[in-house]
Amino acid sequence: MQNTFAYFLDQLINGLTLGSIYGLIAIGYTMVYGIIGMINFAHGEIFMIGAFISIITFLILGLAGITWVPLALLIVLIAAMVFTSIYGWALERVAYRPLRGSPRLAALITAIGMSIFLQNYVQLLQSARNKPMQPVISGGVEVMRDGDYVVSLGFMQGIIIVLTIVLMVIFSLMIARTTLGRAQRACEQDRDMAALIGVNVDRTISLTFVIGATLASVAGMMFLLYYGVIDFFIGFLAGIKAFTAAVLGGIGSLPGAMLGGLLIGLIEAFWSGYFTVEYKDVAAFSILVLVLIFRPSGLLGKPDIEKV
Amino acid sequence: MSAETAIAEGATSPDLLGPIPGGGEAQLTVEHLTMRFGGLVAIDDVSFQAADARITAIIGPNGAGKTTVFNCLTGFYKPTVGRLALHHPKGEFLLERIEGFRTAQAAGVARTFQNIRLFPRMTVLENLIVAQHNKLMRASGYTVLGLFGLKRYREAEEKAVELARYWLDRTLLTKAADQEAGNLPYGDQRRLEVARAMCTEPVLLCLDEPAAGLNPRESQVLNELLLFIRDEHKMGILLIEHDMSVVMGISDHIVVLDYGRKISDGTPEQVRNDPAVIRAYLGEDEEDEPAGETAAGPESAAREGEERDA
Structure with missing residues (x-):
């Protein structure tokens, strides 16, 4: 059965779904790294908070009697984006801005500290139990049938992949075309000079965190809908995977983050499908090691060439 | 009179009372600018004016404090003492009080x-x-x-x-x-x-060694560009430059710094003939030297040498 094309297609759909979620989180890592040169290890927790805000909003909507699925999804999406971006903004304002200009190690340790803090904060407020949710969207379309093996694309999977593509297109256009995007690229390339031509660097950095958190919150909501269960610890592994994706694609490179996310998702899905589920993380991280040995700046990253 | 008391009394530096060498209306007035880094005095009580629609060059041997003046003007450093007034169509801006990015945004530097x-x-x-x-x-x-x-x-x-x-x-x-x-x-x-x-x-353009590393033809093109900006856009330009062909060729007004102090201020003609400037750039003749400053000559000469290397 594993040799059929149908089985391959099934794994491909799973991989793309998973990769979309990783890609959205990875953008947050790579953007922050690009602009202030630090790894925001608390970004995985921002994703987790996005998932929690989604489940809370679903419960509130359920109590309020709004059960028409498209409307509920839209409200949850907006609520998750708005509240999570406030967390992202506050994280930068409270923990990272005071440390700007201090050694990188200080910022790194603070990021790890904030990650632990946010995990415990959610654990205390929401308890450590798993939070299950009824599937909101079920069903799907049959893609192909091979004997009695049916490959179907779930509506949920379709929504995840399409929403991710839409968000990434909007986001790429924003960086390439808008005034804010230009300011962001200017800050990334030379922060002092950007200030000298009148760019408000602090505000631009804040907005970078807000955008990263917004994308992570969408990933959080999709994770909740796809797996139907969350807890305060989901940010850790998803965060590490997304960070791996960002490094794999070339940290600092936005298309790299998207590509890296997809690759990590696909590797995991195919490894689970063809070898063993237990070793899927090993596979993903081994590929990372191999890429870093042969292409230290990642797949799409530009190597640092020092001009002498 | 020390710089602090001069500010406290609101006294204008005596250098600034006359007309600006090279003519023009004051665009930037720097009074008693002093910048200390711990015990090191990088700029010591420097006052000068830069006129609008004129090119003002700041020259001096390496380490004279030229770039530090620019850093104070553009909000990178907060001067220890001093008043940096920019005369802008929208009113007067005190540059020493403006935060980094707003210098460009609001004041137009x-x-x-x-x-x-x-x-x-x-x-x-x-x-x-x-x-x-x-x-x-x-x-x-x-x-x-x-x-x-x-x-x-x-x-x-x-x-x-x-x-x-x-x-x-x-x-x-x-x-x-x-x-x-x-x-x-x-x-x-x-x-x-x-x-x-x-x-x-901007209302004031500050250029830190724009001709560094240019060949003579390229630096000629740059000169023409700066003259165009001065004449057609009536823009005040503040220029730090080592290339004397640029400085003497296009400046209307030259301020010379050495060891953080202003040693000369005038038109290119005046500055070229100022003995203090010649001393700072070329060193002194041993015989003419006053007894207390024996070390100054060779050291200045050495610095001049470094400058050429750089």
């Missing part, structure tokens, strides 16, 4: 660095458009409205491109508009820096 600081992975045109960030940010309603293709924003963007094209034309870079700035030849990058500074629509 543009600056370039000794080493090239372009945005290397943006195109030449984008470098000039990002310099008009604030104007576009306001017009686009902080980007949000810009996403919906608001008319006001499209017009503002067209105008920004027009201004960028104007400066590309003046700096002979029109053909390179879509190249990445980092790939341009060195001389072009230097001119692009000036163009980018002009795109911020």
Whole structure:
């Protein structure tokens, strides 16, 4: 059965779904790294908070009697984006801005500290139990049938992949075309000079965190809908995977983050499908090691060439 | 009288009472500027004026404190003592009180660095458009409205491109508009820096060694560009430069610093003949030297040597 094309297609759909979620989180890592040169290890927790805000909003909507699925999804999406971006903004304002200009190690340790803090904060407020949710969207379309093996694309999977593509297109256009995007690229390339031509660097950095958190919150909501269960610890592994994706694609490179996310998702899905589920993380991280040995700046990253 | 008491009493430095050498109305008035880093006095009670529509050069041996003056003007350093008044059409700005990025945003002081600081992975045109960030940010309603293709924003963007094209034309870079700035030849990058500074629509242009590393032909092109900016745009230019052909060729007014102190201030003709300047640049004759300053001569000469190497 594993040799059929149908089985391959099934794994491909799973991989793309998973990769979309990783890609959205990875953008947050790579953007922050690009602009202030630090790894925001608390970004995985921002994703987790996005998932929690989604489940809370679903419960509130359920109590309020709004059960028409498209409307509920839209409200949850907006609520998750708005509240999570406030967390992202506050994280930068409270923990990272005071440390700007201090050694990188200080910022790194603070990021790890904030990650632990946010995990415990959610654990205390929401308890450590798993939070299950009824599937909101079920069903799907049959893609192909091979004997009695049916490959179907779930509506949920379709929504995840399409929403991710839409968000990434909007986001790429924003960086390439808008005034804010230009300011962001200017800050990334030379922060002092950007200030000298009148760019408000602090505000631009804040907005970078807000955008990263917004994308992570969408990933959080999709994770909740796809797996139907969350807890305060989901940010850790998803965060590490997304960070791996960002490094794999070339940290600092936005298309790299998207590509890296997809690759990590696909590797995991195919490894689970063809070898063993237990070793899927090993596979993903081994590929990372191999890429870093042969292409230290990642797949799409530009190597640092020092001009002498 | 020390610098502190002079400020407290609101006294104007005696140097600033007469007309500005080289003529023109004061655009920038620097009074009693002092910058200390711990025990090191980088600038010691320097006062001078720079006129609008004139080129004012700040010269001096390496380590004289020229770049420190620029850093104080553009908000990188907060001066220990001193008053830096910029006379702007919108009123008077005290630059020592303005926070970094607002110096460019509100007061209209543009600056370039000794080493090239372009945005290397943006195109030449984008470098000039990002310099008009604030104007576009306001017009686009902080980007949000810009996403919906608001008319006001499209017009503002067209105008920004027009201004960028104007400066590309003046700096002979029109053909390179879509190249990445980092790939341009060195001389072009230097001119692009000036163009980018002009795109911020400043009232005062501060250039830190714009001719460094240029060959004589390129530096001639740069001279013409600076004269064009002075004459056609009536822009005050403050220039740090080591290349004497540039300094003597285009400046209207020269301020000479040495060891953080002003040792001369006047027209190029006056400065060229000032014994204090000759001493600082070439060292003194051993025989003429006053007894207390025996060490000054060889040391200055040594610094002059380093300067040539650099």
